[in-house]
Amino acid sequence: MNTITTRAPGAPPPDDHRLLPWAPERTGEHTRPPSWEAPPRERRAPPFQPLRFLALPLRLAWRQLRAEKARLASAIAGVMFACVLVFMQLGFRSALFDSATALIQNMRADVFLMHPLTTASFKPETFPRARASQALALPDVQAAVPVYLAQASWRNPENGSKRAVQLIGFDTEAGVMDFPGLAPLVDTLKRADTVAFDARSRPEFGDMTRLLKERGPFEVQIGNRMMEVTGLIEIGPSFGADGNVVLSEVNFRRLIKERQVSAVDLVAIKLKPGADLEATKRRLAELLPRDVVVLSQAELVKWERDYWEQATPIGFIFAFGSLMGLVVGMVIVYQILFSDISGHLREYATLKAMGYTNFFLSRAVLSAALILAVLGFLPGLGLSWLLYNQVGQATFLPLNMTADRATTVFLLIFAMCGLAGLLAMRKLRDADPADMF
Amino acid sequence: MRSIESAPVELRDIGHAYGTGELARPVLRDVNLSVGPGEIVLLTGPSGSGKTTLLTLIGALRAVQQGSATVLGQQLAGAGEKQRVALRRRIGFIFQQHNLLGFLSARQNVAMALEMDGRTSERERLERAGAMLESVGIGDRAESMPANLSGGQRQRVAVARALAGNPGLILADEPTAALDKQSGGEVVRLLRELAKRQGVPILLVTHDPRILDIADRIVAMEDGRITATEAGASAAG
Numbered sequence: 001m002n003t004i005t006t007r008a009p010g011a012p013p014p015d016d017h018r019l020l021p022w023a024p025e026r027t028g029e030h031t032r033p034p035s036w037e038a039p040p041r042e043r044r045a046p047p048f049q050p051l052r053f054l055a056l057p058l059r060l061a062w063r064q065l066r067a068e069k070a071r072l073a074s075a076i077a078g079v080m081f082a083c084v085l086v087f088m089q090l091g092f093r094s095a096l097f098d099s100a101t102a103l104i105q106n107m108r109a110d111v112f113l114m115h116p117l118t119t120a121s122f123k124p125e126t127f128p129r130a131r132a133s134q135a136l137a138l139p140d141v142q143a144a145v146p147v148y149l150a151q152a153s154w155r156n157p158e159n160g161s162k163r164a165v166q167l168i169g170f171d172t173e174a175g176v177m178d179f180p181g182l183a184p185l186v187d188t189l190k191r192a193d194t195v196a197f198d199a200r201s202r203p204e205f206g207d208m209t210r211l212l213k214e215r216g217p218f219e220v221q222i223g224n225r226m227m228e229v230t231g232l233i234e235i236g237p238s239f240g241a242d243g244n245v246v247l248s249e250v251n252f253r254r255l256i257k258e259r260q261v262s263a264v265d266l267v268a269i270k271l272k273p274g275a276d277l278e279a280t281k282r283r284l285a286e287l288l289p290r291d292v293v294v295l296s297q298a299e300l301v302k303w304e305r306d307y308w309e310q311a312t313p314i315g316f317i318f319a320f321g322s323l324m325g326l327v328v329g330m331v332i333v334y335q336i337l338f339s340d341i342s343g344h345l346r347e348y349a350t351l352k353a354m355g356y357t358n359f360f361l362s363r364a365v366l367s368a369a370l371i372l373a374v375l376g377f378l379p380g381l382g383l384s385w386l387l388y389n390q391v392g393q394a395t396f397l398p399l400n401m402t403a404d405r406a407t408t409v410f411l412l413i414f415a416m417c418g419l420a421g422l423l424a425m426r427k428l429r430d431a432d433p434a435d436m437f
Numbered sequence: 438m439r440s441i442e443s444a445p446v447e448l449r450d451i452g453h454a455y456g457t458g459e460l461a462r463p464v465l466r467d468v469n470l471s472v473g474p475g476e477i478v479l480l481t482g483p484s485g486s487g488k489t490t491l492l493t494l495i496g497a498l499r500a501v502q503q504g505s506a507t508v509l510g511q512q513l514a515g516a517g518e519k520q521r522v523a524l525r526r527r528i529g530f531i532f533q534q535h536n537l538l539g540f541l542s543a544r545q546n547v548a549m550a551l552e553m554d555g556r557t558s559e560r561e562r563l564e565r566a567g568a569m570l571e572s573v574g575i576g577d578r579a580e581s582m583p584a585n586l587s588g589g590q591r592q593r594v595a596v597a598r599a600l601a602g603n604p605g606l607i608l609a610d611e612p613t614a615a616l617d618k619q620s621g622g623e624v625v626r627l628l629r630e631l632a633k634r635q636g637v638p639i640l641l642v643t644h645d646p647r648i649l650d651i652a653d654r655i656v657a658m659e660d661g662r663i664t665a666t667e668a669g670a671s672a673a674g
């Protein structure tokens with residue numbers, strides 16, 4: 001009767017070789033007829049249906065959430081709050097880092113030389129001007145101009161108040177370094193005591209755009225000298241400077257007399273068309289002494305950004321702020337889900353008595369968490385977008401809603417709600433169907 | 438080979454104790470009980486005699502400690518969580534409280550009993566739930582929320598829910614305790630009628646002397662033991 005008992009040792013395995021050793025077919029248990037005939041309805045397990053697997057708990061969760069409007073509203077408000085907080089923190093963080101590097105980002109040249117100890121553009125270490133002419137030794141280098149940076153006080157022509165402005169002096173005619181809007185001003189900047197003013201400077205410097213339109217070029221006091229503002233460029237305020245002024249090297253020297261010509265802050269280099277940037281950078285690094293580093297513009301921006309991120313607690317402050325928002329949001333969602341479960345323990349236990357698994361109910365709790373994530377995120381996104389516009393206008397910080405950031409925040413909120421759901425789920429164990437009767 | 442005579446519930450020498458070690462307090466001793474196909478058995482006895490405990494063992498809501506319990510062909514002694522959950526799906530439970538989900542309509546509550554069955558469509562489930570509510574006499578309240586139903590109506594929904602999944606057994610623990618005399622009587626008579634029609638056996642715990650007449654058999658318990666068994670009024674008639 002039983003294949004196991006009749007099979008000789010070492011004989012090839014019988015048909016049921018795929019069965020585990022303790023399977024009833026092997027031990028012969030299944031030869032007994034079942035003592036209870038299942039009810040006439042077929043009881044075979046249905047095939048796995050992924051849609052039902054997710055959709056039914058989701059629907060149950062949604063119906064439960066929907067039933068208590070006030071609680072749903074407070075949960076959504078909680079998620080929205082976390083969402084807005086994280087959006088603002090990330091927005092400020094990125095805006096500050098962007099604006100910290102605004103000056104560097106708008107200095108457009110192929111390659112820069114900088115002293116390796118310079119940490120940020122507003123406090124540069126100087127190096128010998130000779131490095132610029134040494135760089136010209138390479139055939140791929142078309143031109144190299146020294147750049148001088150300094151701060152001086154600017155007197156607001158409208159109300160006479162003074163404020164420190166960033167001066168950027170270099171050979172504006174050489175066409176090595178460009179700023180947005182500089183090209184048409186090159187000729188006028190050749191004249192003595194002329195400057196170009198950054199139209200995106202903070203308003204405390206005076207409304208130059210309007211004044212220029214009304215009066216044409218006019219004089220302002222920079223340091224102890226009257227300089228003529230002949231046109232506008234676009235840079236934007238950064239951490240180190242609220243406003244910027246671009247002027248020729250000659251005019252820079254007239255204005256900042258104490259500055260030694262031989263000590264420069266940066267050298268901007270233009271390569272010949274078709275030159276290989278990386279190869280030239282390598283050769284420049286070999287050629288020049290160790291008192292300069294050779295950087296592309298992107299590397300220079302990163303250098304500056306790294307300084308603000310690493311040498312200051314700014315990055316940490318915003319990460320901490322975001323984390324707080326997420327923690328508060330998680331606690332709110334957890335509270336809501338937890339009280340939903342503990343307020344319905346009898347009903348959950350009844351479902352278990354009816355044959356619902358703990359796993360099904362866990363999926364329902366997690367679904368509720370994720371519904372809250374979506375319902376809180378969408379208005380949170382809208383509100384943050386409005387705030388970005390409002391706050392951006394008020395603070396002159398570049399707050400932009402990007403798809404990248406929206407995705408990041410959504411994932412954070414999703415994870416926050418998911419974690420709250422996982423924590424709340426533990427309460428389901430208290431729904432014991434044995435206590436139902 | 439079909440063993441029609443094998444009983445839906447077959448208990449042999451069931452013992453149960455709450456607590457462990459020194460504190461273990463036995464509440465069931467040597468309980469032998471069987472419920473035949475289609476039979477309606479009432480379980481009575483003073484409070485604390487172990488009736489509810491016995492019901493939770495049969496309903497696979499609690500693990501069997503001692504003895505053997507075969508329910509709808511499933512041996513419960515040593516059965517795992519998975520087998521017990523599977524068995525629960527084949528049993529209709531009616532509790533003292535209706536325990537309906539407050540955020541679902543009557544119809545949706547009944548349909549919950551069918552949602553575990555992967556072969557039915559949503560439309561079929563709602564139709565069947567509607568038909569069940571018709572048969573308990575509240576078809577016109579199918580879309581009402583439990584909060585808007587009377588106690589008797591809610592318990593009828595619970596009866597419809599228990600019967601909706603074509604269970605092999607109905608377990609009920611004092612289903613009339615929360616109802617007034619009249620609606621309590623109506624609900625159990627309805628339950629009896631529907632169960633008889635479907636041929637489903639019922640094991641029902643009650644203190645209520647007014648509903649003893651629905652029983653085929655009445656089993657009395659005292660102090661964890663079955664003390665008496667008598668044929669019910671309905672078995673004679």
Ligand SMILES: Nc1ncnc2c1ncn2[C@@H]1O[C@H](COP(=O)(O)OP(=O)(O)O)[C@@H](O)[C@H]1O
Binds near residue numbers: 486
């Ligand atoms: N979960 C439990 N833990 C400990 N003791 C319990 C528990 N449930 C019931 N008991 C005790 O077991 C005994 C039998 O209870 P029960 O089965 O509820 O009786 P009945 O339903 O007949 O009133 C009672 O003394 C009760 O106090």
Ligand SMILES: [Mg+2]
Binds near residue numbers: 437
């Ligand atoms: Mg009881």
